[in-house]
Amino acid sequence: MKKVLFFMLAASPFLANAQTGNYDVKGKIGKLSAPAKVYLLHREKDKNVTDSAVLANGAFEFKGNTNLPTQALLLLDHTGIGINSLGRDADVMNLYLESGNILVAGTDSAKTAKISGSKLNDDNAKLAAATKPVLDKAVVLNNEYQKTPEADRPKLVEKYTVLQNEQKAVLKKFIQQNPASFVSLDALRSFAGPAPDYSEVMPLFNTLTPAIQNSENGTAYKAALDQLKATAVGSIAPDFTQNDPDGKPVSLSSFKGKYVLLDFWASWCQPCRQENPNVVKVYNQYKTKNFTVLGVSLDRPNGKDAWLKAIKDDGLTWNHVSDLQFWNNQVAALYGVRSIPGNFLIDPTGKIVARDLRGEELEQTLAKLLK
Incomplete structure (x- = not known):
């Protein structure tokens, strides 16, 4: 506890x-x-x-x-x-x-x-009151999720997305109305989520007062956003080299000239394993049309066998790399990956054109680009 x-x-x-x-x-x-x-x-x-x-x-x-x-x-x-x-x-x-x-x-x-007696806690209480209606809905939806058969759970994704958007709207309004509060910096972190969109988060950060932006926490978060900018949509994907399961080095730049889905996952990550069939589907559909996948595993130092078994069991027949350093994976750090599954779609010139595509959205994006 x-x-x-x-x-x-x-x-x-x-x-x-x-x-x-x-x-x-x-x-x-x-x-x-x-x-x-x-x-x-x-x-x-x-x-x-x-x-x-x-x-x-x-x-x-x-x-x-x-x-x-x-x-x-x-x-x-x-x-x-x-x-x-x-x-x-x-x-x-x-x-x-x-x-x-x-x-x-x-x-x-x-x-x-x-x-009482604390301005910061007054602000926090105001934020809590604003987000409570959304959180109450989330509790109801979570109870529904627990009672829903596993095969039918993907149908609830749309409901979760609606709630996430509701919460983001509430957080954004709070930040804009309270630019001089340190609680707004906290709210911004919640608004950004585990996979922040630089073009969405940075403008909100800029609405905060100079005192908040220049505080120790503000400057630290600004540094994280600057790192995020390097892997934002429209940026050139940072190159890297990491070993495949046989110990042979594989570089991202070796795939230049193709569309590459840089896919961050791990054998222990259940949502990743649930998403794998969607990636297999698009890979098989477009692998002859200038498209490939490069998997980066965040498996643990003692997890090589589990990594290889998951590749085989899930039919992941594309290239894979890992340093088996769990969340300290160097490529994940380079790309600012803090949650998985996560992915970056890179075009033949090496530019990031989309990120965190799932299911139908992944399929529709590739269909449009590779028609």
């Missing part, structure tokens, strides 16, 4: 800022007392920090000094069983630590408690 919570924090862009300040978090949740405990989890630079306090008639307090703004989690252990014994349904609240007094008040849980 503790690892899950710190993973949530590590995914946040608000790990630290240049400004330093003292915070004082005072809380009162119901009338809980020992052995009930409350935990405050946050990150300082690259370190996980856990603080704890015993409740006395519902009251607790945390004091500290932190680089701000810092996203944190407040976790309430009602029976004192310990943070590592709590499940995924633990009573958790999201908040931001910033200089000054932060007040937390609730009747029976951290999830429903309210925060």
